[in-house]
Amino acid sequence: MFEAILIGNQPKIFDGAHPVNLRAVRNQFDKERATAAEVEAAIRDTIRFTVSDQTDAGIDRITDGRIRWDDPATPLAAAHDGFAIGGLIRYFDNNVYYRRPVITGPIKFVRSAAAEDFRFLKSCTDRPLMASVCGPFSLARFCQNEHYQDDGSLLADCAQLVRRELSALADAGAEWVQLDEPFLGFAPERIKEAVAAIRDAVDGVRVKTLVYSYFCSLKTVIDPLWALPVTAIGADCATHPENFALLCGGPSNKGRCFGLLDARTTRLEPAGRIGLQLERLIDQGAGQWPVCFVSPSAALEFLPYENAVRKMKRLTEAVRHVRQPAAQAD
């Protein structure tokens, strides 16, 4: 009934746990002491190890950990026309920064930013996979618009861009794609436009889609989201516990993803607490939903590697416990 998945970026360095150090190779590249090919090899090795960590922990759908991506938006800005890379800005309320893309011309799809890494991910494992890409509403919000005269045109072109990325991922063999939409709860007054943009991006695409929002409450925006032609809706239920009940309250024909473990604290949730939440989900009818994902609240890259692995394992232990209560009792 439950599938354990991860959201977004995973730690890119392993504190010596695996024989690759992407940080060091990138530092060497900056000093012109390593080649682009060596950086690429280190990225691929890092993806292999994040896949093996997820597999060892028992994650049900494996991701590439977005090892190549530092944030959800700039890789798209780098891959497609219409963007420049601007000044540094903080990534929500985290001590993490990214260079904000600036929209300087009409947004046009050039080549997929996500499909090649997905193909590589597929070559690393036989397990079920989860691809990911930024959703159209949050893509527009991550960027500084200096081209479009109105938000409607901006969102329409962001939606088409994301649609092409989804199609490229479908062509690459993706079954599921997680769409990052962290801004949904931060702009309740824009929810109609957000829903329209997501609909334009996903309607009729050949992949199952999970729209996932984090760092915010969906209290004022959840109702229109249920009408989206997506397979599942998910939210951060750790820092915004009200999202748990909001997600439970939707129609039974929609899948859900519950972000149960706080991805921004090293405090490890007690196993019993996660177990109780899973039992509540069963009581709420999780068995009737098309899918019930459980996950950390956001990207585990906010944590040191060791803590990220602990959170991953805590999640999968709880799921296993619910799946096999008799075996656990023995």
Add this chain to the structure above:
Amino acid sequence: MLETTSVGSFPKPPYLTKARVEHQRGRIGDTELVDLERRATSEWIRAQEQIGIDILVHGEMERGDMTTYFAEQLEGYGVSGLVRSYGNRYYRKPIIESALVRNKPMSVAAFEFAQSLTSRPVKGMLTGPYTMCDWSFDEHYATRRDAVLALAHIIHEEVADLEAAGARYIQIDEPAISTRPDEIDLAIAAMAIVTDGIKATTISHICYGDFRTIYPRILSLPVDMLDLEFANSHFNNLDIFRTPRFTKKISVGVLDVHSHVLESKEQVKEGIRRSLEVFSPEQVWFDPDCGLKTRTVDEAKDKLRVLVEAVQDIKREMRLQ
């Protein structure tokens, strides 16, 4: 009027970077490392004097990360594994593991040494309680408020010690303050504890956030001056401070610290002119957007040189010199 200063950190010279690694590996002792930190501090004090900076900083040669440095000196803190902050840059994020206690001054010796090298004022430099909490993992306190206020009392003790050591300017950095607008009152309450009874000029540096969300409430932060970044956003955020009128003193960041590209004097002068459309000459200082530690030593010096030359030109234009 129109003084020049720096935000805090300068790049470490290669000999010090190497020595810090050697120290971590146990190949050199504390005394040898401190000697090299003092040598680097002396070089930066001399460089700032030669360039013509008015209010100096000691350059933070003894610090790695602005949170971790203080956390390592406080009882109750541990330090985590590496966490990414930007691009390929990582830091060891502190973890609050038990009740926090300050057993000794943390920044006074570095201030006293730097001030002993120059007749110009050197700023005392600290990280504020809100940012210390926000950039730490907390496994001890029941609420964020509890952690922030505990840190505020500790940092007040440090500020009082810096003042007693002769610091005329004390900067309490709060770069995280704009990240949760709903907690601005908590940050203000904490700063009120930090600056309570302090006579020195107090400054708070805030950067890379959305100032729109905290203005004008941030004017209630109990410090004399705010130090904000503007060059990174091409001065577009100046408009935020037109209405209502900005009532504190302000240090305006006119150099992009995250670019290797050296600004031209004309670019910096244009930024200064635009700032003076919003702030009065009596209330404004100029500096880089943030600490220059991510630049090379030469890049940092070149940027400071352009800053001073641009300000001098503007002073001449305004007949202030």
